[in-house]
């Protein structure tokens with residue numbers, strides 16, 4: 506039996522590639538076309554060389570993953586979902602999901618910053634705000650600026666319709682007053698997509714999306730909050746005290762913000778789901794690598810049984826993720842319930858699989874050098890943001906009721 510300190514529990518870049526390739530499932534990889542496979546491969550390579558090796562240091566030091574994110578941009582992965590006329594590569598949601606999985610497997614925090622860049626782009630891309638999209642999307646996609654999506658408030662998390670940040674019109678534009686909380690990249694964002702209400706009495710119909718650029722008067726940013734996981738990403742509070750926003754920085758129509766949020770989440774939820782699968786896979790590969798270092802090729806039978814369960818459930822979630830992403834690529838009629846099921850199942854799988862890997866490793870799982878405990882800490886929050894998994898269950902329930910009504914012949 507080797508001394509613990511002699512065990513080589515860290516995957517070097519070559520081993521990272523070899524182990525991930527060997528453990529890939531043909532059934533899931535087979536769902537990608539040649540171009541999507543190339544995107545996944547490119548993501549895997551940059552993760553192996555530039556991202557996974559830095560993940561533990563960012564986790565320990567809580568430093569922002571600027572270097573890791575910029576490596577993704579240099580590898581041409583910053584603009585996957587963006588049309589070529591806006592400087593993007595026009596890749597599919599399947600390619601995005603596959604890349605996101607690879608990034609999350611290497612470093613959860615990098616995947617969160619990467620995802621947030623796209624979350625800041627979606628409202629510009631889907632609202633018909635052509636000029637704003639032309640100005641800001643290429644900058645976000647090239648990593649020249651960071652973006653944030655500001656929806657959550659201290660008293661409005663799941664209940665987005667209850668947000669209280671006020672937008673008062675003065676003819677030339679609006680002044681925003683209120684606060685946002687738990688905003689990813691909010692301490693450094695050069696562009697904040699903020700949602701506020703032009704009239705609380707209107708409920709959802711008052712919600713409006715604004716693009717806040719630079720450092721306007723009245724904007725103050727809190728210090729990064731100390732979190733359980735995702736240490737290399739920053740999460741802050743934002744305070745608005747009559748922050749001026751010009752009329753040409755209203756995204757879409759006044760009162761059109763709710764539609765923008767709802768339209769965005771149908772796609773943004775692929776990101777959280779892919780993080781769930783990616784972090785599960787990251788934990789699984791690291792677990793097999795460590796068990797192999799400890800036991801050699803013949804694993805204890807009870808461990809093998811546990812690994813079979815983890816492998817099977819990761820494969821199921823991966824197939825669900827890629828199939829839903831494909832449906833979103835091909836059709837405008839994907840149901841809210843289908844996206845909610847994907848988000849809930851893939852992120853629940855992430856939590857279950859990382860905890861199970863920790864159990865199978867026994868006390869070795871507690872060693873930070875392995876990175877499995879980091880995957881577990883990082884994955885928990887994927888069940889919370891982008892609509893908690895309770896909210897996904899609620900959405901699925903409502904959608905099922907609609908399906909039943911449709912089956913009964915009610916007009917849709």
Ligand SMILES: Cc1cc2nc3c(=O)[nH]c(=O)nc-3n(C[C@H](O)[C@H](O)[C@H](O)COP(=O)(O)OP(=O)(O)OC[C@H]3O[C@@H](n4cnc5c(N)ncnc54)[C@H](O)[C@@H]3O)c2cc1C
Nearest residue numbers: 654655656657662663687688689886889890891892893895
């Ligand atoms: C690391 C991190 C990064 C984040 N990044 C961003 C970001 O960039 N931008 C942003 O806008 N927000 C962000 N968020 C906020 C996140 O989206 C919210 O935390 C989330 O929407 C939940 O809101 P809440 O925390 O206020 O919980 P609450 O809504 O207060 O919910 C508390 C609990 O009650 C449950 N619950 C609430 N309502 C219902 C219901 N109707 N039925 C059943 N159960 C219910 C919830 O599921 C949860 O378990 C981030 C959060 C974290 C932790």
